[in-house]
Amino acid sequence: MEAASDVGLYGLAVMGRNLALNILDRGFGLSVYNRSRERVDAFMAEHGAAYPRLVATADEREFVASLASPRRILLMVKAGEPVDEAMERLLPLLAEGDILMDGGNSNYRDTERRLLRAAERGVRFVGLGVSGGEEGARKGPSLMPGGDPEAWPVIRPFLEAIAAKVPSGEPCADWMGRGGSGHFVKMVHNAIEYADMELIAETYHLLRVYLKTSHDEMRTVFAEWNKGDLSSYLVGITADALGVMDEDGEPLVEKVLDSAGQKGTGAWAAAAALELGAPVGLLAEAVFARDLSALKDERVGACAVLGGPKAAPTGERHSMIEDLRKALLAAKIVAYAEGFLLLRRASVEYRWDLDLSRVALVWREGCIIRSAFLDHIAEAYRRESGLPSLLLDAHFKALLDQCMPSLRKVTARAIESGAPVPAFAAAVSFYDGYRSTWLPANLLQALRDRFGAHGYERVDRPRGETFHSEWK
Ligand code: NBP
Numbered sequence: 001m002e003a004a005s006d007v008g009l010y011g012l013a014v015m016g017r018n019l020a021l022n023i024l025d026r027g028f029g030l031s032v033y034n035r036s037r038e039r040v041d042a043f044m045a046e047h048g049a050a051y052p053r054l055v056a057t058a059d060e061r062e063f064v065a066s067l068a069s070p071r072r073i074l075l076m077v078k079a080g081e082p083v084d085e086a087m088e089r090l091l092p093l094l095a096e097g098d099i100l101m102d103g104g105n106s107n108y109r110d111t112e113r114r115l116l117r118a119a120e121r122g123v124r125f126v127g128l129g130v131s132g133g134e135e136g137a138r139k140g141p142s143l144m145p146g147g148d149p150e151a152w153p154v155i156r157p158f159l160e161a162i163a164a165k166v167p168s169g170e171p172c173a174d175w176m177g178r179g180g181s182g183h184f185v186k187m188v189h190n191a192i193e194y195a196d197m198e199l200i201a202e203t204y205h206l207l208r209v210y211l212k213t214s215h216d217e218m219r220t221v222f223a224e225w226n227k228g229d230l231s232s233y234l235v236g237i238t239a240d241a242l243g244v245m246d247e248d249g250e251p252l253v254e255k256v257l258d259s260a261g262q263k264g265t266g267a268w269a270a271a272a273a274l275e276l277g278a279p280v281g282l283l284a285e286a287v288f289a290r291d292l293s294a295l296k297d298e299r300v301g302a303c304a305v306l307g308g309p310k311a312a313p314t315g316e317r318h319s320m321i322e323d324l325r326k327a328l329l330a331a332k333i334v335a336y337a338e339g340f341l342l343l344r345r346a347s348v349e350y351r352w353d354l355d356l357s358r359v360a361l362v363w364r365e366g367c368i369i370r371s372a373f374l375d376h377i378a379e380a381y382r383r384e385s386g387l388p389s390l391l392l393d394a395h396f397k398a399l400l401d402q403c404m405p406s407l408r409k410v411t412a413r414a415i416e417s418g419a420p421v422p423a424f425a426a427a428v429s430f431y432d433g434y435r436s437t438w439l440p441a442n443l444l445q446a447l448r449d450r451f452g453a454h455g456y457e458r459v460d461r462p463r464g465e466t467f468h469s470e471w472k
Helices: 014-025 037-047 060-065 081-093 108-119 133-139 149-162 181-210 215-225 233-242 265-276 281-293 296-303 317-350 356-362 373-383 394-417 422-434 441-452
Strands: 007-010 030-033 054-056 072-075 099-102 124-131 142-147
Touching: 007 014, 007 060, 014 030, 014 037, 014 133, 014 149, 030 037, 030 060, 037 054, 060 081, 072 081, 072 149, 081 099, 081 108, 099 108, 099 149, 108 124, 108 142, 108 181, 124 133, 124 149, 124 181, 142 149, 142 181, 142 356, 181 215, 181 233, 181 265, 181 281, 181 317, 181 394, 181 422, 215 233, 215 317, 265 281, 265 317, 281 317, 281 422, 317 356, 317 373, 317 394, 317 422, 356 373, 373 394, 394 422
Parallel strands: 007 030, 007 072, 030 054, 072 099, 099 124
Antiparallel strands: 124 142
């Protein structure tokens, strides 16, 4: 009789296959199962000989029976109904204390529901945020588990072994909290990823159209920026992408259709922010910018109808490139400040007690937004766990003092020149709104009281006392 496997992996599509190899390389015994048998057969044909501790299983019963107790099962199936379907087939076969981890991009509300469903059978459910794409899954992803806290000590050695490591050797896997917190943190990670990418795209737009920078020069600019405060995976791969030529010798990026899609997590984050009353305009604009790009045909039609300034190159190229670097850095700080604001709001609302320093630590390696920048965020929350905003941390405040004038200048120039910069503009607005002792919301309150008798508080009376007036 074969020794029972340490872990079971359910779902052998792109992510599952890469995670399976990662798990096997870390020395774990692994049972694999996939709904359609062909994926299991193909995987065994390719890797069975190299990994003696790899076990193929033909159905859920055999899969579950092949695992050591308490069972640790990682689901890597398509988010949504497939997770519920797989779960319903597995639950009757599992015993009390077994652990079911959902490593897909599930909505955190579904995770909350599944936790309760699993608990009915005494099964410990974990919503596991996984970031890093295919490459991260293979070499070490960033892992954000949350859910039933009893599961953490049992899955910790496994998750830490397969996670990405920072140079000091620390794994990028840590317990986030109860309920759907793991998947919520992953969702916010993706929202920040959208914002990071949109800011880089707006910078590229201004470099390309307004500064008439060649692709070779842009590649050098991003590669140079990648050595300083902006150093990050995304800036690094931007430099790489700008250097790739098509067969005809022209930059390949210019052959790519300018219409971007979005798969859900960015939109979920914006919707969650609206529900939680978290003002994260930049994160939301990054989603809307993709949606606007997708209206390609309408945009082409509108171009012939709507007037506006024409792109005219500016004369101050050298200084503008440095302004762009600073603008990108300032706006990036605002994007992360918004992301952490959203996490803080959710943590209070759902009583997750998220440790924001630990969140920043698990994003340092393995994931798409990995960068040295996250070390400073972790330090900021270590210094002051209740920090109201990253903008107020001494390190980020000093950078903002240096870079905000450039962000204002670049944004103003872009708007005057007719270049859409929704993320840059949202960054300036958030910064200015957040530092305003007075905002025109008093007039909003007066109007609301006029048409809906909503009542208002007065500046010369204690908070909580409400007044109603006749505004005619
Ligand atoms: P997909 O999201 O493409 O899902 C395909 C897998 O789901 C196959 O194994 C398929 O089985 C299985 N499946 C489906 Br579809 N319906 C099922 C059902 N009713 N019951 C059981 N299994 C079912 O795979 P992926 O791209 O590897 O992603 C897996 C998860 O990881 C997703 O939630 C994804 O969002 C998330 N994720 C992906 C990335 C990435 O970079 N791709 C990064 C991070 C997280 P079949 O072979 O029988 O059709």
